Amino acid sequence: MSAHNQNESVQALYEGDQSKLYSGIMAHHTNVNSPESKAQVKKIWKIFWILLLITLIEVTIGMFFSKAMPIGIRNFGFLALTVVKAGYIVAVFMHLGDELKNFMITVLVPLVLFVWFIIAFLADGNYWLWINKDSPVHAKYEQVIKK
Amino acid sequence: MLHAAPMAKENVWGGGRSPYNVSYGKMMIWFFLLSDALTFGALLISYGTKRFFSAVWPDANQVFKSFPFLEGNDLPLLFVSLMTFILIMSSVTMVLAVHAGHYGDKKNVAVWLLWTIIGGICFLGCQAWEWTHLYGECNGLWGAFTTENMPFDSFQGFFNMHSPAVADIVVHHSKVAQEASHQFFNYFFTITGFHGAHVTSGVIFNMVILINVVNNTYQKRGHYEMVEKVGLYWHFVDLVWVFVFTCFYLL
Numbered sequence: 131m132s133a134h135n136q137n138e139s140v141q142a143l144y145e146g147d148q149s150k151l152y153s154g155i156m157a158h159h160t161n162v163n164s165p166e167s168k169a170q171v172k173k174i175w176k177i178f179w180i181l182l183l184i185t186l187i188e189v190t191i192g193m194f195f196s197k198a199m200p201i202g203i204r205n206f207g208f209l210a211l212t213v214v215k216a217g218y219i220v221a222v223f224m225h226l227g228d229e230l231k232n233f234m235i236t237v238l239v240p241l242v243l244f245v246w247f248i249i250a251f252l253a254d255g256n257y258w259l260w261i262n263k264d265s266p267v268h269a270k271y272e273q274v275i276k277k
Numbered sequence: 278m279l280h281a282a283p284m285a286k287e288n289v290w291g292g293g294r295s296p297y298n299v300s301y302g303k304m305m306i307w308f309f310l311l312s313d314a315l316t317f318g319a320l321l322i323s324y325g326t327k328r329f330f331s332a333v334w335p336d337a338n339q340v341f342k343s344f345p346f347l348e349g350n351d352l353p354l355l356f357v358s359l360m361t362f363i364l365i366m367s368s369v370t371m372v373l374a375v376h377a378g379h380y381g382d383k384k385n386v387a388v389w390l391l392w393t394i395i396g397g398i399c400f401l402g403c404q405a406w407e408w409t410h411l412y413g414e415c416n417g418l419w420g421a422f423t424t425e426n427m428p429f430d431s432f433q434g435f436f437n438m439h440s441p442a443v444a445d446i447v448v449h450h451s452k453v454a455q456e457a458s459h460q461f462f463n464y465f466f467t468i469t470g471f472h473g474a475h476v477t478s479g480v481i482f483n484m485v486i487l488i489n490v491v492n493n494t495y496q497k498r499g500h501y502e503m504v505e506k507v508g509l510y511w512h513f514v515d516l517v518w519v520f521v522f523t524c525f526y527l528l
Contacts, residue, residue, distance in 0.1 A: 151298055155379065158500060162380040170376055178369045185365070185522075189358045192337070192527045197437075205528055212523040216516055223372045223512045225505075233297040237307050241314065247322050255329035267332045267450050 156228050177222045184211050306506045310513045313475075317517050320471065321524050324464040333446045333454050335435035335461045337526045340414075345406055357526050360403045361518065367396025368515040371483075375508040378501025383490060386504055390487045393511065397480040404473050411462070418466050422459035427451070432458040465525060472521055475514045482507045 152158070155170050188211055196204055221227035226234055262268050289296050297304060328334050338353035345356070374389035408418070414434070415421040422432060429451035435458055438444045447454040486507050495501045 151295055151300055153298070157379070159380045162377065162382045162385070167376070167380060171373065174369060174372050174376065178365065181365050182362070185358065185361055188523075188527055189354050192354050196338075196527075208523055208527045212519055215519050219368065219512055219516050219519065223368055223515075224509055225375075230298050233299060233304075233307075236297070237311060240311055243315070244318055244322075247318065248325075251322055251326045251329070255326060258330050267446060267453055 154228055156225060173222065177218050181215055181218060184215050187211065300502060303502065303506055303509070306509050310509060313513065314517075317468075317471070317520070320464070320468050321520060324468065324524060327460045327464065331453070331457045331460070332450075333436060333443050334457050335432075336437040339437060340411075340435050340461075341407075341526060343410055348410075354526060356403070356407065357522065360400055360407075361522055363396055363400045363403065364515050364518050367393050367400065368512055370396060371508045371511045375501075375505050378495070378504040381496070381501065383493070383496055386495075386501060387487060387490050390483055390490065390504070394480055394483045394487065397476055397483065397511075401473060401476055401480070404469065404476075408466070408469075411465075415458075415462055419463050420459070421462060422455050427455050429454060435461070468521060468525070472514070472517055475517065479507075479511050479514050482510060 155166070159167065161167065188208060191199075191204070191207070226237065259268070299307075341357055342351050342353040343356065344350065344352045370389045370392040374386050374393060377385035377389060412418055416431075429447055432454060433447050436443055436447050436454060438447065486503055489495060489503065490501075495503060
């Protein structure tokens with residue numbers, strides 16, 4: 131049928147020699163019923179339960195407690211839980227935790243840009259609030275924030 | 278024996294092997310996802326900026342409180358929790374398909390991929406319902422709040438009117454509340470729409486590789502790396518939803 135499947139050299143050009151790649155759980159195995167395989171499946175389901183639990187905690191806080199909590203603590207809590215969820219998805223589901231350290235660093239380092247983005251927008255927003263501090267709406271905004 | 282360790286180190290970059298131990302295709306999907314993360318990040322950060330600038334903002338518990346067939350009941354965040362659950366679940370079935378691929382287990386790859394596709398379609402169905410519902414609430418999608426000086430009762434339902442300070446701004450400075458509604462919904466439809474487009478293309482990719490799996494394409498190739506690459510894309514879609522969920526429904 132499709133010719134490219136039979137052409138080993140072209141395939142190797144695009145996919146690399148797979149036998150030289152991947153070790154650990156990402157290597158090619160044969161026995162799906164082996165203890166390693168079962169341990170990996172167990173780990174996947176464990177991460178699923180962790181993600182579900184974190185989501186349930188977030189939703190419970192969002193539904194019942196978010197009005198009663200100080201806004202700073204609430205937001206920090208939500209963001210921290212979000213980062214934990216993202217970490218589990220990237221490390222386990224996307225197998226980044228199973229890659230070489232070199233590769234992990236290569237993927238993660240550009241994300242440091244986000245730190246600058248967030249600092250920049252907070253600074254900009256603060257400046258905007260400062261130049262509008264005498265407007266009547268702004269005085270009420272302070273009340274909304276502080277309740 | 279003494280020079281064994283330095284030798285091994287040199288060999289990593291000495292050619293003849295992948296220094297990162299990944300194939301070209303897999304490395305490129307990672308870098309694509311990185312650029313996509315920057316795009317979503319830009320959208321979410323500009324949403325955050327607009328929100329930070331605004332005195333009032335629609336309250337998620339007021340905007341997202343409906344559930345199919347239970348309209349009119351006050352059920353904040355319940356529907357989006359269901360959507361989140363569906364997407365996390367489909368991420369799990371995808372990683373199980375990838376796992377089966379590592380073992381060359383064709384049947385399980387096909388079964389788990391099928392579940393992933395079903396999960397993706399369910400999520401898109403939920404999103405279609407939510408958009409239709411909000412279309413009804415706003416009388417439009419993008420730009421539904423652009424008419425000058427709209428009466429405050431056309432958007433007060435989105436705000437937490439139990440807070441006297443918020444209610445005061447919505448009633449007496451309705452322009453501020455109208456602008457906030459305008460921005461909230463424009464960003465909501467843009468970002469969830471962009472995410473939904475990713476889910477749609479992810480479902481299509483999953484269907485393509487499911488057909489290939491059934492046709493033994495990867496069995497002949499000797500490995501299921503393609504499942505892993507599409508899996509990376511699918512998990513990324515789940516990852517973005519985690520942030521969309523926090524930004525729109527929780528914060």
